[in-house]
Amino acid sequence: MTEQFTPPPARGCASTPVLKERGQHEVFCGLTGIIWLHRKMQDAFFLVVGSRTCAHLLQSAAGVMIFAEPRFATAILEETDLAGMADAQQELDRVVSELLARRPDIKQLFLVGSCPSEVIKLDLAKAAERMSAQFAPNVRVLSYSGSGIETTFTQGEDACLAAMAPVLPHTEARELLLVGALPDVVEEQAVGLIEAMGIGPIRVLPASRVNDEYGIGPNTLYALTQPFLTDTHEALQRRGAQHIAAPFPFGEEGTTQWLRAIADQFDVSEAKFAEVTDAPRARARKAVAQASEAIKGKSVFFFPDSQLEIPLARFLTRECGMDAVEVGAPFIHKAVMSSDLNLLSEGPVIAEGQDVDRQLDRCRAARPDLTVCGLGLANPLEAEGLTTKWAIELVFTPVHFFEQAGDLAGLFSRPVRRRALLKLEAAE
Amino acid sequence: MKLTVWTYEGPPHVGAMRVATGMKGMHYVLHAPQGDTYADLLFTMIERRNHRPPVTYTTFQARDLGADTAYLFKDAATAAYERFKPEAMIVGASCTAELIQDDPGGLAETLGLPIPAIPLELPSYQRKENFGADETFFQIVRALAKPMEKTAHVTANLIGPTGLGFRHRDDIVEVTGLLMDMGIEVNVVAPMPATPSEIAKLGQAHFNVLMYPETAETAARYMERAFGQPHTRTVPIGVGATRDFVAEVAKLAGVEPVLDDSRLRMPWYSASVDSTYLTGKRVFLFGDGTHVAACARIARDEMGFEVVGMGCYNREQARMLRSLAKDYGVEALITDDYLEVERRIEELAPEMILGTQMERHIGKRLGIPCAVISAPVHVQDFPARYSPQMGIEGANVIFDTWVHPLVMGLEEHLLTMFREDFEFHDEAGASHHGHKAKLREMGIKDSLKTETDSAEPLQTNLGPVEIVWLPAAEKELKKIPFFVRGKAKRNTETFASERGVSEISVDTLYEAKAHYAR
Numbered sequence: 001m002t003e004q005f006t007p008p009p010a011r012g013c014a015s016t017p018v019l020k021e022r023g024q025h026e027v028f029c030g031l032t033g034i035i036w037l038h039r040k041m042q043d044a045f046f047l048v049v050g051s052r053t054c055a056h057l058l059q060s061a062a063g064v065m066i067f068a069e070p071r072f073a074t075a076i077l078e079e080t081d082l083a084g085m086a087d088a089q090q091e092l093d094r095v096v097s098e099l100l101a102r103r104p105d106i107k108q109l110f111l112v113g114s115c116p117s118e119v120i121k122l123d124l125a126k127a128a129e130r131m132s133a134q135f136a137p138n139v140r141v142l143s144y145s146g147s148g149i150e151t152t153f154t155q156g157e158d159a160c161l162a163a164m165a166p167v168l169p170h171t172e173a174r175e176l177l178l179v180g181a182l183p184d185v186v187e188e189q190a191v192g193l194i195e196a197m198g199i200g201p202i203r204v205l206p207a208s209r210v211n212d213e214y215g216i217g218p219n220t221l222y223a224l225t226q227p228f229l230t231d232t233h234e235a236l237q238r239r240g241a242q243h244i245a246a247p248f249p250f251g252e253e254g255t256t257q258w259l260r261a262i263a264d265q266f267d268v269s270e271a272k273f274a275e276v277t278d279a280p281r282a283r284a285r286k287a288v289a290q291a292s293e294a295i296k297g298k299s300v301f302f303f304p305d306s307q308l309e310i311p312l313a314r315f316l317t318r319e320c321g322m323d324a325v326e327v328g329a330p331f332i333h334k335a336v337m338s339s340d341l342n343l344l345s346e347g348p349v350i351a352e353g354q355d356v357d358r359q360l361d362r363c364r365a366a367r368p369d370l371t372v373c374g375l376g377l378a379n380p381l382e383a384e385g386l387t388t389k390w391a392i393e394l395v396f397t398p399v400h401f402f403e404q405a406g407d408l409a410g411l412f413s414r415p416v417r418r419r420a421l422l423k424l425e426a427a428e
Numbered sequence: 429m430k431l432t433v434w435t436y437e438g439p440p441h442v443g444a445m446r447v448a449t450g451m452k453g454m455h456y457v458l459h460a461p462q463g464d465t466y467a468d469l470l471f472t473m474i475e476r477r478n479h480r481p482p483v484t485y486t487t488f489q490a491r492d493l494g495a496d497t498a499y500l501f502k503d504a505a506t507a508a509y510e511r512f513k514p515e516a517m518i519v520g521a522s523c524t525a526e527l528i529q530d531d532p533g534g535l536a537e538t539l540g541l542p543i544p545a546i547p548l549e550l551p552s553y554q555r556k557e558n559f560g561a562d563e564t565f566f567q568i569v570r571a572l573a574k575p576m577e578k579t580a581h582v583t584a585n586l587i588g589p590t591g592l593g594f595r596h597r598d599d600i601v602e603v604t605g606l607l608m609d610m611g612i613e614v615n616v617v618a619p620m621p622a623t624p625s626e627i628a629k630l631g632q633a634h635f636n637v638l639m640y641p642e643t644a645e646t647a648a649r650y651m652e653r654a655f656g657q658p659h660t661r662t663v664p665i666g667v668g669a670t671r672d673f674v675a676e677v678a679k680l681a682g683v684e685p686v687l688d689d690s691r692l693r694m695p696w697y698s699a700s701v702d703s704t705y706l707t708g709k710r711v712f713l714f715g716d717g718t719h720v721a722a723c724a725r726i727a728r729d730e731m732g733f734e735v736v737g738m739g740c741y742n743r744e745q746a747r748m749l750r751s752l753a754k755d756y757g758v759e760a761l762i763t764d765d766y767l768e769v770e771r772r773i774e775e776l777a778p779e780m781i782l783g784t785q786m787e788r789h790i791g792k793r794l795g796i797p798c799a800v801i802s803a804p805v806h807v808q809d810f811p812a813r814y815s816p817q818m819g820i821e822g823a824n825v826i827f828d829t830w831v832h833p834l835v836m837g838l839e840e841h842l843l844t845m846f847r848e849d850f851e852f853h854d855e856a857g858a859s860h861h862g863h864k865a866k867l868r869e870m871g872i873k874d875s876l877k878t879e880t881d882s883a884e885p886l887q888t889n890l891g892p893v894e895i896v897w898l899p900a901a902e903k904e905l906k907k908i909p910f911f912v913r914g915k916a917k918r919n920t921e922t923f924a925s926e927r928g929v930s931e932i933s934v935d936t937l938y939e940a941k942a943h944y945a946r
């Protein structure tokens with residue numbers, strides 16, 4: 001493929017001062033990740049130790065998507081559990097024993113901490129250790145925090161994967177590890193492309209079953225597929241594994257550069273790389289061009305949500321012709337994000353954290369053509385005449401890699417096209 | 429510790445949000461972590477509200493806990509007052525903030541705000557959403573409403589409607605109309621859509637119409653004591669209940685009972701011949717106590733169904749529902765455990781479920797038609813069209829809604845006649861539905877559906893006798909249309925076990941059919 005990408009900006013956003021906000025946040029907590037993690041890990045059960053609020057959050061976020069008995073549940077703390085610590089640990093043992101007796105298909109159990117369990121200092125790590133010993137070798141029990149006082153939305157997945165990194169066996173093999181829970185169709189595409197370049201075996205974290213697991217070690221090379229996996233990144237570094245830094249695989253450019261970084265590590269030739277990627281690159285470019293017609297030259301404003309904001313702003317500005325006004329992210333991990341920040345032209349406000357009312361003021365003043373925000377804000381902003389895209393869909397739908405690049409652009413252009421399409425006034 | 433998958437009710441602070449979001453000029457400052465803001469989407473997405481709920485969350489984080497979370501609350505309350513300039517505030521804690529014991533009520537008092545800041549004590553680890561709404565409304569009334577001179581004309585308050593309420597928006601219109609026909613004016617409707625200054629005027633009405641005991645019973649009792657306002661006991665859902673309601677209101681108001689039933693079509697629709705097929709349909713009801721009680725009466729007396737079971741998830745109504753269930757000769761199921769409800773439905777194998785969105789899921793799994801009669805509900809139960817449950821139009825709406833999931837009368841016969849026809853075949857379900865209903869997990873093995881795969885005989889353990897279906901009988905059972913097959917199987921097995929018969933033949937099947945014939 002000879003066509004070149006837009007040249008990188010002379011000054012990217014990597015050194016732009018970040019607007020740090022501390023006020024009311026309008027975001028999910030890390031428990032939400034359970035909704036997609038439990039689909040991905042088919043022998044895992046997620047047991048939240050929390051309150052009725054936590055159970056209600058999971059239900060509201062899952063909506064009507066799941067009607068079978070799902071592989072997650074909440075152990076709701078009651079008045080009696082709050083009275084004494086010893087009781088709560090015993091109660092947890094009882095709940096887990098009953099659960100595992102009823103669900104022999106469960107091979108990994110995650111005890112997920114919540115705000116209430118953390119405030120009362122219920123030690124889930126200790127509980128997991130005790131239970132692992134009790135239920136070994138049939139069930140592995142791990143713990144992580146998905147609480148709203150420790151984690152924001154996608155950080156729940158990060159905390160879960162970071163908890164798995166230390167228990168993977170050791171290996172000296174030089175292997176590629178892809179990190180992030182992607183929809184199966186997307187994961188298969190990625191693996192297919194990389195294998196076609198002659199790289200293998202390819203490992204994936206999380207594996208879909210505990211028995212599919214592999215080892216990691218100093219010769220493991222890993223690529224992150226999601227920008228929010230920063231603790232996992234650090235946990236893998238502690239195991240000696242090496243990070244392949246790259247922009248995230250959104251859009252044609254992101255995917256190409258991400259694959260390129262991997263290919264370089266495994267000495268894949270130019271010719272081979274072109275042979276594997278030329279056709280899907282051309283398809284992606286064409287699909288993005290078509291799908292982004294309606295948003296070319298329009299402005300976009302990101303409320304913080306999933307930490308996908310910076311890579312997506314890079315995609316929208318460089319491949320779809322949009323102008324970013326503000327890019328808000330709940331957290332910005334400079335090391336993981338630098339490749340994307342370097343490609344994002346200087347100009348937009350880069351904001352970390354949130355003060356939702358002040359951010360709404362800025363958004364109303366800027367009147368962007370498209371606002372990317374959470375479900376609590378979308379309809380109210382639409383009612384004020386702004387066009388919105390719900391951010392959560394970006395996490396729930398397949399948007400990575402070449403074949404989804406057009407769909408990704410479509411997610412942003414559909415609301416814009418729809419607003420142009422609707423004629424709800426009288427003809428006169 | 430209680431293991432929970434799906435819940436019928438959220439935590440109590442969500443009940444408080446329903447009150448605040450229904451009102452105007454009220455603001456809720458909630459001491460809570462960031463994740464609790466998910467509750468906004470219930471209102472903006474499920475109910476499609478076009479504004480944010482008037483709630484400021486303090487969104488404290490772990491690093492704040494060691495230091496001072498109280499100042500966060502004070503800052504948030506001050507900023508909320510300055511930005512939104514509400515007429516009044518409610519302040520409280522979510523489950524996590526309850527544990528750190530910052531006392532939002534006391535903190536708000538120290539701020540010296542020029543508006544009332546009403547403290548809420550909602551025990552998150554004991555109570556639930558309906559309690560939260562009921563208690564919040566009561567505290568607001570107690571703080572803002574004072575005894576007043578009654579209006580010259582006879583007036584009533586409508587109390588109970590909240591944000592996210594099942595058809596509350598339209599019920600208000602319908603009940604207002606019922607009162608107007610009797611020359612009774614509405615004084616205040618609260619909590620939705622009242623302002624705090626309207627709440628202050630509650631005392632001038634002559635009586636209260638308690639629309640939803642779940643959310644306003646405590647306030648109604650308080651107003652009875654404090655303002656001498658009696659309140660209605662009948663909830664006007666259904667034709668009979670609407671007539672009773674009119675009579676009750678007439679007595680309270682000292683006027684003649686008047687009901688304009690010129691738009692009432694439900695009784696005729698129920699009497700018309702196409703409805704004959706509704707006779708004796710076995711229904712199971714589950715939801716909040718008020719809606720279940722009202723709908724049980726409609727089911728039995730106005731639709732001609734057979735009520736085979738009922739229950740509610742809110743313990744506050746357990747006693748009422750238990751005694752009502754006795755009148756229907758069934759045992760009430762009082763639980764908030766969705767799996768227990770599913771088990772009961774499997775046992776009873778009803779032909780229809782009247783329930784909440786949870787029972788809709790259960791119905792989908794079991795292939796049993798379901799109509800929604802109670803919260804919790806999902807986005808499709810907030811329709812664009814006028815769609816009340818109460819009053820005359822409510823009765824019409826209920827008839828349509830309940831009949832919709834069923835196979836229509838004539839169609840039922842066609843299905844029996846042309847069972848082998850590719851379009852009418854057994855599993856196609858009702859022809860006016862896109863999806864096909866599937867009968868599963870009702871003790872009827874999949875082998876019944878595929879003739880090739882019937883090596884294993886159908887076996888059921890019902891009490892002391894193990895019952896086996898002989899192949900011919902099994903085949904015959906399969907010929908029975910899917911929507912009555914569960915009942916036929918159950919009846920036959922009960923019939924057999926009562927007679928100590930352990931093998932079911934074609935004859936047993938038809939003897940049982942004759943025995944149960946109605």
Ligand code: SF4
Nearest residue numbers: 029054114115148463
């Ligand atoms: S923010 Fe905390 S209390 Fe709220 S749902 Fe999340 S973990 Fe539970």
